[in-house]
Amino acid sequence: MSLYFDAVAILNAPSSGGSFKSRIYSARNLRASPAQIYALVTEAAKWDTVLTEVIDKSGILALERKLSPLLALLLVHDHLLAKKGIAAPATHTLRQTVERHKVRLHAEFTKARVRRGCATVEQFKATILREKRLADGTSHFIYPRWVRINNIRTTLEEQLNTTFKSYRRVESLAELAPDDELETRKPEPRLFIDPHIPDLVAVPFGADFTSSSAYKNGEIILQDKASCFPAYLLLGDRGPKDAWEGDLVDGCAAPGNKTTHLASLIAKQYKETTKSGPKIFSMDASTMRSKTLQKMVGLAGADSVTVLQGQDFLALDPEDERFENVTGLLLDPSCSGSGIIGRDDVPHFTLPTAGAPKAPKSHGKKRKRNETADEPEGEQSKATMGTPQAAPTDENDIPDGTIDPERLSKLASIQARIVEHALSFPNATHVTYSTCSIHLIENEGVVARILSTRVAQERGWRLLRRDEQPDGLRRWKKRGVREEQPAEGETGPSGTVDLSDEALEACIRSWQGDAEGLGGFFVAGFIRDPDHATPAVSVKKDHKSHQQPEEHDTSEDDQEVSDWDGFSD
Numbered sequence: 001m002s003l004y005f006d007a008v009a010i011l012n013a014p015s016s017g018g019s020f021k022s023r024i025y026s027a028r029n030l031r032a033s034p035a036q037i038y039a040l041v042t043e044a045a046k047w048d049t050v051l052t053e054v055i056d057k058s059g060i061l062a063l064e065r066k067l068s069p070l071l072a073l074l075l076v077h078d079h080l081l082a083k084k085g086i087a088a089p090a091t092h093t094l095r096q097t098v099e100r101h102k103v104r105l106h107a108e109f110t111k112a113r114v115r116r117g118c119a120t121v122e123q124f125k126a127t128i129l130r131e132k133r134l135a136d137g138t139s140h141f142i143y144p145r146w147v148r149i150n151n152i153r154t155t156l157e158e159q160l161n162t163t164f165k166s167y168r169r170v171e172s173l174a175e176l177a178p179d180d181e182l183e184t185r186k187p188e189p190r191l192f193i194d195p196h197i198p199d200l201v202a203v204p205f206g207a208d209f210t211s212s213s214a215y216k217n218g219e220i221i222l223q224d225k226a227s228c229f230p231a232y233l234l235l236g237d238r239g240p241k242d243a244w245e246g247d248l249v250d251g252c253a254a255p256g257n258k259t260t261h262l263a264s265l266i267a268k269q270y271k272e273t274t275k276s277g278p279k280i281f282s283m284d285a286s287t288m289r290s291k292t293l294q295k296m297v298g299l300a301g302a303d304s305v306t307v308l309q310g311q312d313f314l315a316l317d318p319e320d321e322r323f324e325n326v327t328g329l330l331l332d333p334s335c336s337g338s339g340i341i342g343r344d345d346v347p348h349f350t351l352p353t354a355g356a357p358k359a360p361k362s363h364g365k366k367r368k369r370n371e372t373a374d375e376p377e378g379e380q381s382k383a384t385m386g387t388p389q390a391a392p393t394d395e396n397d398i399p400d401g402t403i404d405p406e407r408l409s410k411l412a413s414i415q416a417r418i419v420e421h422a423l424s425f426p427n428a429t430h431v432t433y434s435t436c437s438i439h440l441i442e443n444e445g446v447v448a449r450i451l452s453t454r455v456a457q458e459r460g461w462r463l464l465r466r467d468e469q470p471d472g473l474r475r476w477k478k479r480g481v482r483e484e485q486p487a488e489g490e491t492g493p494s495g496t497v498d499l500s501d502e503a504l505e506a507c508i509r510s511w512q513g514d515a516e517g518l519g520g521f522f523v524a525g526f527i528r529d530p531d532h533a534t535p536a537v538s539v540k541k542d543h544k545s546h547q548q549p550e551e552h553d554t555s556e557d558d559q560e561v562s563d564w565d566g567f568s569d
Contacts, residue, residue, distance in 0.1 A: 002031035003087050004074050004094070007041050011070060011349070020347070021255070026288045034292075036087075039210075044077040045347030046206075050128055051076050054108040055352035060101045066094060069351040080109050081121070129206045144176050144192070144202035144517045146225045147209065148261065151268040152301045154219040156199045160191075163214040167191035167203065173517050176204045196472035197228045198237075199264070202517065218299040223257045226510045226521035229473065230330050230434045231261035233508070233525045235269070236470040243269035246278055246327025246429070251313035251422065253282040254289035256296030258330055263302035280304050281323070283311035313418060318425040328430045329422040333415050335435035335442050336408060339512060339520020405493055412441045416449045423455045423526065430464070431526040438520035440484035444497045444507055447480075447524050451503075456526075460533030463506035464525030473508060478516075480507025480524075 010024055020041075025034045044051070051073050061067055067075070075098045078086045088095045098105070118124040149156045167189040170176060176190050189207075194200040202225075209215040209222065235244050244266060250259045259282040270277040282297065284290045287310035297305045313331075316323070415435070422431045433450075435442050447463070450456055466474055482504060486492035499507075506525070510518040 003033075003036055003040060004071055006030050006032045007037050007074055008068070008070050010037060011041065011347070025292055026286060040074060040078070041347055043081075044074050045349060046125065046129060046132075047077055047081065048073060048347075048349045048351070049132065050109070050112050050124075051080075052350050052352045053112055054080070054105060057108045057111075058101055058104045060098070060105070061352060063101075064097050066097055069353070070349065072098075073349065073351060076105060080105060126206055143205055144173055145205055145207045146194075146223060146228075146517075147201050147203060148197075148221045148223045148228060148264070149199040149201070150219055150221050150260065150300055151199060151264040151271070152260075153217065154214070156193075156201075159214065159220060163209075163212060163220060164189075164191050164201070164203075169193065173202060173515065176202060194225060196476055197225060197232055198472065199268075200225060200228055218301055221257065221260060221300065223261065224518065225516075226436070226518045226523075227257050228261055229508060229521065229523045230332060230432045231258050231265055232470055233464070233473055233523055234328050234330055234430055234432045235262065235265045237472075238269050240269065240272045243273065243275070244278060244328065246427065247323070247325045248278055248280045249313075249323065249326050249329045249422075249425075250280065250282040251316075251329060251331045251418065252284065252333045253307075254284035254286060254293040256282070256293040256300075258332060259293065259305055260296060260300040260302050262330065263297075263300060263305055266304065277304055278325075279306060281306050281308060281326070283308040283313060283316075285310065285312040314421055316421075318421070323425060325427065326425050327427055329425065329428055330432050330434075331418055331422055332434045333418045335411055335415065335437040336439060337436055339436045339438045339510075339522075408439055408441050408493055412446055412449075415442060415446050419446065419450050419526075420453050420455055423450070423453075423459060423461050429528045431461075432523060433526070434521065434523035436519060436521050438511070438522075439493055440481065440495055440497060441493060443509075443522040443524075444480050444482070444499055444504070445495070447503070447507060448497050448499055450526070457532075457534050460529045460531065461526050462529050462532045463503050464527045465502065466505045468527070469506075469508075469525070476508055478509045478511065480504035480509060480522075 010027060010030075013023075013027075021038055024030075024038050027034070030037070055061060055069075055072055055076055061069065061072060064072075071094075075086055075094065079098050079102065086092075086095045086098060090096075113121070113124045116124065116127050118127055149159050168191070170190050170192050173192055176192055190204060192202040194202060200223075209220060212220075214220045215222075234248075238244055248262055248266075250262060253259045259280065262280055266277040266280070280302070282293060282305050284293055290307060290309040290311075294307045294309070297307055415433070419431065419433050422428065433446065437443060451462070455461070466479075480499065480503070482499065483494075483496045485494045508523045510516060510521045512518070512520050
């Protein structure tokens with residue numbers, strides 16, 4: 001039963017920054033598994049309007065004082081929809097509290113399904129999701145579910161013949177959406193093969209693979225398309241004849257999507273060779289998140305990956321003999337999360353009314369309205385955990401609706417320090433830098449800062465030009481911007497960046513709400529080019545390039561920001 005109490009505690013706790021999943025995995029004093037809590041909350045959120053309807057009509061909150069609206073919703077979800085029911089012994093008081101009303105709960109659930117003309121629970125779920133989108137005003141575009149094929153364990157062809165065998169292939173993302181009301185209730189499985197990222201497919205929003213053998217065996221990985229840009233930009237379209245050589249580092253890796261994508265691309269390149277592929281060093285400064293990273297690496301079968309538990313990338317010594325063969329580094333550091341789209345990561349619950357209308361006399365003893373425990377009388381409607389927005393990659397912070405220029409500046413300084421540190425690895429030749437932010441200061445601004453550093457100029461680092469990028473990303477149209485200004489009547493960061501047109505073309509962006517089905521994202525690649533090296537160059541040093549901190553200390557950020565004047569308003 002601790003699962004439900006822990007879930008309620010997490011949802012009622014004030015936001016402390018970071019993605020919803022990261023908050024669960026970093027929370028202390030949890031007795032239940034973080035994975036179970038996350039699964040319960042996100043699944044219950046998909047059904048909240050129906051569960052609220054069922055609970056209100058059944059009247060159990062007026063009869064059972066031990067149930068708060070949120071606790072009741074979570075318990076009733078598992079009672080009605082979980083294969084094994086409520087995760088508690090049959091003799092547990094709260095389980096019995098719900099189950100003595102099981103006849104009425106099931107009856108109200110069936111009535112709700114029949115009212116919507118749904119023959120099956122799966123059709124019911126699709127209809128409810130559509131109702132929620134309409135209520136939220138997001139029906140103009142339906143974000144797809146992106147699925148990456150893991151080449152370590154399978155191939156795209158194998159998955160098309162197994163997991164997606166019943167799916168009809170369509171030629172555009174728009175065709176994934178139901179054509180009409182009837183098809184919403186009887187959805188036809190559809191699949192779109194992405195033209196930019198190899199081995200990536202899109203299926204309709206709401207598709208659930210968590211119970212499929214392909215998902216459980218690590219053959220498919222649920223990963224947003226934009227999150228696939230960095231690894232593909234780094235490793236490209238190489239084949240057996242020109243497979244990537246040299247070890248790799250993912251410096252800010254949890255929960256592990258990008259690390260396992262690196263491993264998948266390497267496995268594909270080396271599949272037809274007798275050589276062993278390069279090592280991948282993956283790390284995250286958080287010990288708790290590192291455990292999640294390790295689990296994901298194991299599920300994906302990425303034996304080439306060495307997870308450095310709780311390792312801060314900035315504390316790594318580039319001269320360490322372990323990294324002497326490192327030629328490529330992938331960096332996706334913490335950012336503002338301003339590009340995150342509203343999905344199901346931070347759930348937004350519609351709750352039943354405490355002390356709902358009385359039901360006919362039932363097995364339970366009737367209680368007074370003001371005796372409902374754990375919830376003030378009349379508490380109802382919305383229970384949220386921050387703004388209902390979610391991270392495609394889970395690596396970044398959730399925006400809380402406010403923009404703090406000082407915080408953005410500090411984030412940009414940390415991001416620049418991380419990239420600059422990567423450029424100092426002796427044999428590194430390629431580095432990718434990415435964020436799920438839309439702000440210039442965290443994106444093109446960081447690129448400009450990096451290009452002006454001593455290590456970049458002395459070692460000949462430059463941007464990977466568009467014509468040098470992998471074929472799929474070369475054809476991606478959305479590129480870097482030179483200026484950011486808040487929309488008319490709004491407040492927000494503004495500024496310009498001093499980058500050439502060629503440099504802006506080298507930067508890759510995506511934006512929320514357009515027909516590409518992605519959130520806001522940015523990625524740029526750096527390549528080491530001896531022809532661009534200027535030994536012993538005298539440049540303004542905006543970071544402590546050759547002094548690596550023992551800890552990820554942000555106390556120096558204000559000084560670093562004041563030392564850099566790359567933006568102009």
